[in-house]
Amino acid sequence: MTKVTRRNVLKGGTALVGGMAGILATGRPPAFAQGTTVHWLRWTDFVPASDQLLRNEIAKEGEKALGIKLNIETINANDIQARVTSAIQSGSGPDVVCVLNNWGQLYGESVIDVSDIAEELGKGQGGFYETSRAVANDGKKWIAVPWCIVGLQIAYRKSWFAEIGYTDGKFPQTWEEYREAGKKLKAKGRPIGQTLGHTFGDAPAFTYPYLWSWGGKEVEADGKTVVLNSPATVESVKFMVAFWKDAHDEGGLAWDDSNNNRAFLSGTCSATLNGASIYIEALRKPDTYKTEAGGQLKDDILHAALPKGPGGQFSYHVPFSNLLMGYSKNQDAAKKFLGWIHSKDVYDKWFVSQKGFSVGPTTDWEKHKLWGDDPIMLPYKQAARTGRFAGYQGPSTRKAAEVVTKYIIIDMYAKAVQGMPAEDAVKWAETELKKVYV
């Protein structure tokens, strides 16, 4: 054991003072403090392999290529907003935050303009999808760098739909057909599973395009005039009430984004709008997830787009984008990192690990050879092309993001399903929208 003597203490103190003097004289920090760390906050990916890849491989490569240490933190997607809010208010936290939907619009004043990175990315990789632009650009500049889009399609049981007449992998094309099919399936104890709960992905991705497909919309193109209370919206709500009762698992009112995965994988629902995570999980554990006949569940899953309504056929896919936070002390390093990770070679590794769960933020990624690997995943390839986004017919502004985060459109349907007359539910939602779009 080292003995603490006055002489030792003095020696140590002199060395410390001398060292500090040296640092101050040269104006350079000591070597161990030079390596910059970029703290990246993300959701816990529904494809765990991608998180492992980021941590184990990409972080190391980044350190080698850029001299930047990457600190990746993953949390539940529904908790990201709490972290962003506290980070902005306290002025410290992650340097880069990967947000979902159009949340970035809520934090436009607290982030760095990343137009240089985004413009280069768009130009170099075939141009952004409209959804990417809608959520990451505030009309003047890029407030985030679009990262990816999680495509949403209906995952359904091939054999169960075949039993009710949809043979050869066919799927209902209109809401009427889907309701009829669901009615037959629910009678057999195999309802459609859908969330109408307060959750980030499946709930808005189902209700918004459903509303549009009936001809309903939040606001006019001016992004101000609220026009939700229209005959089309009321019709959509009335249909939903019957559709829910006839064809859905009524527990869906309390589901989050993972409940439908569990329900589908355990064979308690026949179809659900979802990212490809159900199929990818069934592929990952083919012997765990079985059909009632003992076959592998992965062979009984197909994907289809949401059906058509009187107003057309639409979809809403969940975009992810990276915010470079204004309080960050490592802005240059973080910019360098964002540019680097979007370079084709690096992003390609992550993209492949997603197995099609995410499409890229730009159209070039549709050409990737990955799409030739598995025909079941093909419906996701161009899914992002048909996507509209929250705030339609106006731009997806901060106001639109408020509507999403207050779950107003989702609650309009949920309230009606719970027994509120359709007209009242629409009126309620319109009043709420008007409070936002003042």
Add this chain to the structure above:
Amino acid sequence: MAISAVSATTLREAPPPRRQRLLEDERWLAFVLLVPTIVLLGMFIAYPFIRGILLSVTSSRVGMPGDFVGLANFYKIFNDGIFRTSVYNTFVYTGVTTVFKLALGLWLAMLLNRNFRGKAFTRAFILLPFIIPTVLSTFAWKWMFDPTFSVLNWLLYHFGLITGRINWLGDPDLAMISIIVVNIWRGVPFFAISLLAGLQTISPELNEAAAIDGAKPWQRFWHITWPLLLPVTMVVVLFSVIQTFADFQIVYVMTGGGPANATHLFATYAYQIAIGTGLLSEGAAIALAMFPVLFLVVIIQLLYIRRVEVR
């Protein structure tokens, strides 16, 4: 000798240093002893509270300080249907759970106050719901009430009591009942143990004397135990009402305020508006709206306790 005697006397009579003198004054000493508490209360209670008030009268959003808007946020929330639902829910939630927690807690305390084998073990065991971190136990409850995989439904179904599924968290009323059940489950041990401590201060001789005089058990409870236990009961109820009124964890984990905002309480709605939607000032106004109610509850109960004590 003489010199040293003189110097000793001089030393003894020299006035103590100023700091020491100040501490010898009881008022100063009391102040010094109170300083750490005042600093802690100031930092962690007064400062956030004042910040909350200041925030609620601005138009502050995430990342934007905003301007002074007076009581506009309060006006806005009082015209908000979801806020009114949250107020109603909070009162129902607090009222119902407090009654049940008190009744069950008192009953449990009376049972635990008897002598039986394994008494110490049982008393420790009873505390479990209170000891387990709330979020953890609430997740377990969430699974039990799961819309698809509820073990409660499974049990009821296999006992032949139901034929279909009960939509515990998807139905607004059942969702309220579910969160109330969890709160009661979690709160009963606190009541039981606190009331048990109160029961143990009541001299058994009083009960014995009453029994000899022919008082029946119910009479003994009503005329001896209950009045003597009342001050403790009031304090326990006071604490519980404050905690339940401002509850967040159980609702956030179980329902997130859903379905369709049917189970929001003050705290969860304030969280959704401030953190989810980024409207910090409005969220602060919602949270602050709790304050007058709680303040009134505290005043009434403290006055009552004082009256009981004086009597």
